[in-house]
Amino acid sequence: MPVIIKNRENGLGQILVGMETLANALKITFGPRGRHVMIEKSGDPVKFTRIGAEVADGFRLSGTFQNLGVSLLRGVAESTYRNAGDGSVMSTVMAMKLFKECIRLVQSGHSIVDLGKGLLNGAEKVNESLTAFSKPVKTINQMESLLVTSSGGDSWIVEPILSLHKKLGDKGSVTFGYTDGIENKIIFRKGLSFDETYLSPYFDDPNSESSELDDPFILVCADKITDMEEVLSLTEKISETDRPLLVIAEDINDDALSLFLLNKKSGVLNTICVKAPGFGDKRVDLLEDIAAFTGSKVFGRSLGSPFEKIGPDKLGGAQKVRVERSRTIIMDGKGTKSRLKKRLGELRKRLSEETDDYEKQTMKTRIAKLMAGVATIKIGGYTETEKSLKRSQISHAYSTLLSGMEGGYVPGGGLALMMAASALEKSRPGNNYEPAYKALATSLCAPLVLLAENSNANGDYIKEKVTDGSFKSGFNALTGKLESVASWPVIDPLKTVLVAVDTAVSFAVNLLSSEVFIAEKPYVLAEDEAPLLGLKGHKGMRGIAGMEHDHK
Known part of the structure; x- marks a missing residue:
């Protein structure tokens, strides 16, 4: 494939x-006063x-190198969301501000290498400061604050999430679906999940x-399953x-895997193969x-249970299995109560020793997972669009709660980032890192400024008032007022903020050090190719990004 090569x-x-085009679409969603984006695919x-x-998923532009910028910033949003469950806009806002500050410094003669090293060093200090500000999530009020902050003030999500958390704890699994009506429903069932x-x-x-x-x-x-003949024998029986x-x-080796896939595609046997957890x-x-949960036996030659001895009567079962792109959930396993009780007893005995x-x-986590179960939140609404929106909100809020339970919380509304920026500026590295520190500190203030601007307030003024007040008050975008931190209801999971900072810095360092950009050249149909595809009178591929061309 021919390529296009451009220098810096x-x-x-x-x-x-x-990047700016995507960033502008993302910015308007930020905070409780942010607006929705309508997406049609x-x-x-x-x-x-x-x-x-x-919003970032599926965002495309027609220009090849403009779209390369979109892909880069999309990676920041998706990486943050995947690793923290929240913070995608926060990280992209900081990433854009940081990169622009670094470009300005490079143009004024600063070393790209020193800036990169300084940013990485500064990020470590910021993480230390944020961790020092954090507190554990212990009370129901703190959980409510996390949920309301993450949902932009939509309090309807608090009751269903807290009720299922009370039932499952933080080790249970939650799935999301839709009802046929307007009411939300929560269904609890026995379940076990693993992250493969x-x-x-x-x-x-x-x-x-x-x-x-x-x-x-x-x-x-x-x-590892390697024998195709054994696979064939088993699949025929099932x-x-x-x-x-x-x-x-x-x-599973390629031959055996191909057989499973062929059976699935042809409708002979609906099969899903997943990787076993652990090492x-x-x-x-x-x-x-x-x-123990499914009523199966663990097979394997190393265990003295070769594959050829397997028949349907030796296999386990469940009422339902759901495989997502990051985990597998087994619901209502068919293992007996006595066997599951015996397994839990074995684990508890090992834990005591x-x-x-x-x-x-690790042992406590395994015991909790075997006992916790699975909940399905079914979302109701008047239209499919409303259901989809509510499902996104509640799944997003639940991820935020789990992040907070895992790592604690910090003051939200951009306040913790402002405090970390102030500590970074005061650290005075006394070497070539100082310009990078200042650039990073400036970018850490960007979320607060944007939060205020989306609430029809002057972002720079709010930033100045928060700084002048020694961070004893923060901007509550829900009320549009500066409020005392002593009763501050706006909090963010520490994990989300740390991931957002690290992702933004990684993005800036990598892009800053790039000198040459290579992209595939869009393929344009030749004049004699269009008729072969039934495109009579077609000039290029009009309407398809990067494929438009007017043949003379």
Whole structure:
């Protein structure tokens, strides 16, 4: 494929245009006074959202290098959302401000290498400051504040999320769906989840965020599946039952995997293969948890249970299995109560004898997962658009709550970032890092300024008042007022803020150090190719980004 090559002077300007275009679409969603973005994609219903990662997903421009800029900034939003569950707009705002400050410094003669090192060093100090400001989430009021802040003041989400958290704790799994009516419903059931997913992307449904199997057989295997003949024998037996199959295995070789995929595509046997959790001996131990829950046996030659001895009567089962792109959830496993009780007893006994703190925590987590279960929140509404919007809001808020429970919270509304910026400016590195420190400190103030501007306030004025008041008050965008931190109801998960800062700095450092930009050259149909495709009189591929061309 031919490529287009541009140097910094010729390419960076177009890349910045693309980044600015996406950033402007993201900025308007920020904070409780932010507005929605309406998204239309071919074949999908119109969607309204204020979640930055959803806005960035699928955002495209026609210009090749402008679109390269969009892709770069989209990566910032998606990475932050994937790793923290929130903070996508916060990170993109800081990333853009930081990169612009660094470009200004480079143009005034500062070293790119020194700036990069200074930013990475400064980010470490910012993380230390933010961690020092943090407090653990302990009370219901703190949980409510996290939820209301993350949802932009939509208090309707508080009651359903707190009720399911009370039932499940922070180790249970939550899925989201829709009702046929206008009321929301929460369904609790026995369940077990683990953080592994498809062994091949071809098992995934590209038109859905997850794949489900109803009443499947479950094969739990500690080894790599390598023998195609054994796979064929098993699938023939199961296909006669008209039930689907979930395979949990360390790995599957190409031939055996192809057979599973062929059976799925042809409709012979609906199968999903997922990777087994854990490594080495720990994998077998974790698989024993799954086996106890599903009523299966852990197979493997290393365990003295070879694959050829497997029949449907030896497999486990569940009422439903849901495989998402980051986890697998088994609902209503068919293991007996006595076996599950025995397994929990074994784990509790090992916990009482364990001396290593890390192993103790791991064991507690496993016990909690076996006991917690799964909840499904079904969202109601008057229209499909309303249901989609409410589902995005509640799943987003739940992720925020889990992040807060995991790592604690810091003052929200950009206040913690302002405090960290002030501490960074006072640190005085006394070397070539000082310009980078100042650039980073400036970017940390950008979220507060934007929050105020989206609330029809003067961002620079609010920033000045917060700084002059020694950070004893913060800007509450819901009320539009400066309020005392002593009773500050606006809080953010520490994890979200740390991930946002690190992602923004990583973006700026990598782009700053790039001197040459290479992109694929768009393919343009030749004049004699158009008739072959039934495009009579077609000049290029009009309406398709980067493919327009007027043949003379």
